[in-house]
Amino acid sequence: MIMSSEERQNQYYSLIDQLLKCPNGKEPELIEANTELLDAELIKLMMQVATAFAHNGNEDGAKFLIHVARELSKQLGFYPEVINKE
Numbered sequence: 099m100i101m102s103s104e105e106r107q108n109q110y111y112s113l114i115d116q117l118l119k120c121p122n123g124k125e126p127e128l129i130e131a132n133t134e135l136l137d138a139e140l141i142k143l144m145m146q147v148a149t150a151f152a153h154n155g156n157e158d159g160a161k162f163l164i165h166v167a168r169e170l171s172k173q174l175g176f177y178p179e180v181i182n183k184e
Contacts, residue, residue, distance in 0.1 A: 109135055110143045117166060118159060125166060138176060141167045 101109075113132050120128050129136065148163035 106135075106139075107143070110140050111147075113140070114144055114147055114163070118162065129166075129170070136170060136174060138174075141171055141174075141176065144170075 113128070113135050116128055117125055144163045144167040148160040148167070151157075151160035151163065
């Protein structure tokens, strides 16, 4: 079944919403259950939502989404692994 881009976007928003509401530590399970939504478009949307959160004073939500987006980017190979030299 082929979804319209609007249906897919709704699924992305739904997943982002679920990630924001899920108990701490349950995020990997939620991501694992939604692997069909894990792509560059989801990450882009997460960053847009994070930006909106930051502009509206929801720093925690913004930081959380940026963290999840970064982790997903690494998993999907979009984000180069940077070694911290300390």
